Amino acid sequence: MKQAPLSSSAEDESTALRKNAANENLDFGILANRIGFHLRLAQAASFQAFRDEAREIDLSPGRFATLMLIGRNPGISQTTLAAANGRDKSTLTPILEDLEKRGFVKREKMKSDRRSYQLTLTENGRKKLAELTACAKRHDENLDRIVGPKDRAKFLKILQKIAAEVGHKE
Amino acid sequence: MKQAPLSSSAEDESTALRKNAANENLDFGILANRIGFHLRLAQAASFQAFRDEAREIDLSPGRFATLMLIGRNPGISQTTLAAANGRDKSTLTPILEDLEKRGFVKREKMKSDRRSYQLTLTENGRKKLAELTACAKRHDENLDRIVGPKDRAKFLKILQKIAAEVGHKE
DNA sequence: GCAAAATGGTTTTGTACCCAACTAATTTAC
DNA sequence: GTAAATTAGTTGGGTACAAAACCATTTTGC
Secondary structure (H helix, E strand, C coil), X not given: CCCCCXXXXXXXXXXXXXXXXXXXXXXXXXXXXXXXXXXXXXXXXXXXXXXXXXXXXXXXXXXXXXXXXXXXXXXXXXXXXXXXXXXXXXXXXXXHHHHHHXXXXXEEECCCCCCCEEEEECHHHHHHHHHHHHHHHHHHHXXXXXXXXXXXXXXHHHHHHHHHHCCCXX | CCCCCCCCCCXXXXXXXXXXXXXXXXXXXXXXHCHHHHHHHHHHHHHXXXXXXXXXXXXXXXXXXXXXXXXXXXXXXXXXXXXXXXXXXXXXXXXXXXXXXXXXXXXXXXXXXXXXXXXXXXXXXXXXXXXXXXXHHHHHXXXXXXXXXXXXXXHHHHHHHHHHHCCCCC
16 A cells, blocks of 8 residues: 555556656646746756766865956945845855965055955966856857757746846735 | 945045945956856745745745655655755755654665665645645746746756766866 | 665755844934 | 944854665565
8 A cells, every 4th residue: 555545536547656656747736836946947057067077176165256247346335245246145155265274365455545455466366266257158159058049048037037136026 | 224334534445435335336356257156046036935835835845846756656765855956965864853853754664674664754744845846836936937938948948957067077 | 584775754954044132333303 | 432233253043965774665696
């Protein structure tokens, strides 16, 4: 008696039985159609793939965005940085501490406002960023292949729209 | 109104000035065009929005998928469940422990294989799932509005494609 | 039949993250 | 000018997750 006491009448049991067989015949219910759910699955998969790709570089995917943003916006503050890549500022504290300790990032108190730091890359940081950029390119080529060149722009636009609008509606 | 009254005289150019002004004039470099990056931002925003929406229900978004999958696939094992929603099985251990303790999920050793559990919802679990489903519907309506009905199906398909294909490229 | 491999779950360890409370510096309000 | 509010960053508490090492129970090989 494996299972499937539910709806044994209306549904065919053969599919229900197979559900436990550890393969793909699962009923996802409303999830099958939920954008949020698939967004999470896709993100997790992409994240994992990037990490594998960048394993040799020894810098997690989260750090990549951090380095890039500092590199392109020298003097940026931690708060601005946090907002730009969608994380809480407290999340950045240990990350920057680490990046500084490893010699990729320099933090200097601003003259005009001694509360905040000006973040810049060191020469080493720039080198690391270049490595990571190459790595990210490989990764994105892979994603591009999956998404397809025709839909890429549109897809990207929708993602940005979600990030910008969900939450603060109205 | 914020402004940028920093460094009236010194070293910075006008662009540099604006970068610290906490607004959107940042240079995202290659990130601006990276699917992985925007996937992360969109996911984080959506996740956050869902959590806010479901705050009154006192069950995190991650648990929703768990309950749904158990509800639709009674007798499912933890390993299958983990695979179905893209998490490691070890992640589920504390979650299921909690859900069981709260009386939403029942875990029974299988007769045929005493290593694995058969997971089912309790009556209470079914009630909770119904609540959460309503909540998820609201949330997804919001997302649907943002994505737009015309692109929804396509968008969803691409997300699924990413989850399925990235990583184990063939 | 029994050692070895495989499998379901748990434990342990470590990372990434958020939030709320906090410190220090700066702005505002009066 | 000083008290109150605001802002940049840190700290502490807690959740969610993965990876690897680990039991216990099958399953497989011979």
